[in-house]
Amino acid sequence: MEQLSPFVSIRRQLHRIPELGFQEFKTQQFLLQYIESLSIDRIEIKKWRTGLFVKLKGTNPTKIIGYRADIDGLPITEETGLSFPSEHPGQMHACGHDFHMSIALGILTYFSQNPIKDDLLFLFQPAEEGPGGAKPMLESNSMKMWKPDIMMGLHIAPEYKVGQIATKEGLLFANTSELTIDLKGKGGHAAYPHQTKDMVVAASMLVTQLQTIISRNINPLESAVITIGKITGGTVQNIIAEKARLEGTIRTLSVAEMESVKNRIEALVEGLKIGFECEATIDYGSMYHQVFNDEQSTRRFIDFLEKQTDIEYIRCQEAMTGEDFGYLLEEIPGFMFWLGVDSEYGLHHAKLDPNEEAIDLAITTMTKYIQTL
Numbered sequence: 001m002e003q004l005s006p007f008v009s010i011r012r013q014l015h016r017i018p019e020l021g022f023q024e025f026k027t028q029q030f031l032l033q034y035i036e037s038l039s040i041d042r043i044e045i046k047k048w049r050t051g052l053f054v055k056l057k058g059t060n061p062t063k064i065i066g067y068r069a070d071i072d073g074l075p076i077t078e079e080t081g082l083s084f085p086s087e088h089p090g091q092m093h094a095c096g097h098d099f100h101m102s103i104a105l106g107i108l109t110y111f112s113q114n115p116i117k118d119d120l121l122f123l124f125q126p127a128e129e130g131p132g133g134a135k136p137m138l139e140s141n142s143m144k145m146w147k148p149d150i151m152m153g154l155h156i157a158p159e160y161k162v163g164q165i166a167t168k169e170g171l172l173f174a175n176t177s178e179l180t181i182d183l184k185g186k187g188g189h190a191a192y193p194h195q196t197k198d199m200v201v202a203a204s205m206l207v208t209q210l211q212t213i214i215s216r217n218i219n220p221l222e223s224a225v226i227t228i229g230k231i232t233g234g235t236v237q238n239i240i241a242e243k244a245r246l247e248g249t250i251r252t253l254s255v256a257e258m259e260s261v262k263n264r265i266e267a268l269v270e271g272l273k274i275g276f277e278c279e280a281t282i283d284y285g286s287m288y289h290q291v292f293n294d295e296q297s298t299r300r301f302i303d304f305l306e307k308q309t310d311i312e313y314i315r316c317q318e319a320m321t322g323e324d325f326g327y328l329l330e331e332i333p334g335f336m337f338w339l340g341v342d343s344e345y346g347l348h349h350a351k352l353d354p355n356e357e358a359i360d361l362a363i364t365t366m367t368k369y370i371q372t373l
């Protein structure tokens with residue numbers, strides 16, 4: 001029978017129970033049960049909503065080293081065909097947070113058995129995919145009491161091989177904002193369009209117009225993304241839709257650019273209201289600050305990676321992915337990095353299947369690195 005590493009087995013158990021943001025009740029329970037089973041006397045655990053703060057006391061602490069793992073899943077129906085699929089219909093760990101948690105538990109377990117001088121603070125953070133747990137966690141009393149001096153976190157990267165780690169100083173992940181646009185016109189019979197204000201046509205037009213912001217308003221030497229991931233509207237084939245909703249996300253490489261993209265969206269929506277004689281509202285939902293890696297601590301980590309024989313360091317470009325880890329790095333120096341997991345299918349895909357060999361490699365690399373701090 002296949003002999004699984006304990007943290008691969010933990011990953012598989014977590015993979016079965018993905019939960020959406022701020023609904024991670026089973027996940028929190030699983031994490032608590034595991035951490036309590038370690039019977040460590042140098043530990044303090046504080047529940048924070050559906051997440052956890054876990055502090056491991058050092059032998060002679062002069063600083064607090066922070067490590068964060070996000071814990072939520074996505075509203076995706078799994079299609080991996082794995083032998084340990086999601087047990088929650090329509091929900092899946094399709095962004096690797098099951099990996100992130102099992103790696104964090106591996107690091108925690110190691111230091112529970114091999115104490116170091118400094119304190120370690122683990123954040124098991126809910127709702128990374130939305131509406132965002134990092135910012136309120138940062139503002140919580142536990143964080144004020146235990147504010148780390150350095151903060152680290154990783155994200156799995158399907159496009160890199162196992163053994164490859166990619167990061168860079170400065171900007172790593174984009175600024176993000178969710179985007180919901182609600183349109184209200186006048187419904188009616190499909191055969192009498194002139195008596196209606198058709199919101200399916202208006203919504204279709206708006207999707208195309210929004211793309212012109214990227215191609216016509218953003219400096220071609222810079223970059224931004226507007227993705228509409230969901231359109232809803234109408235009831236049946238022969239009724240003209242009174243309402244439609246567009247749901248999407250905006251990505252920019254600077255805070256200022258986010259503002260100009262939003263201004264253009266608002267102008268186009270104003271134009272649509274006149275053109276289609278309809279009502280429209282815009283809701284930006286949750287927004288994430290860019291992930292900006294601190295120069296000094298990232299350089300130190302890169303120097304370490306370059307000396308490791310089992311790791312290939314890759315200097316990557318910034319990505320248009322978002323991460324509310326950016327809020328933590330706004331307050332605390334530190335860094336995030338991409339961990340190669342070599343999956344044919346990418347993040348947010350129903351067939352994402354990261355290579356589990358990356359789990360133990362990440363635990364070894366990070367426990368080794370943390371001991372150098």
Ligand SMILES: CC(=O)N[C@@H](CCC[C@H](N)C(=O)O)C(=O)O
Nearest residue numbers: 129130176177178249321322323
């Ligand atoms: C790493 C990753 O995939 N993060 C998510 C963050 C979502 C932010 C927010 N809900 C939004 O859609 O704007 C991503 O989609 O990049």
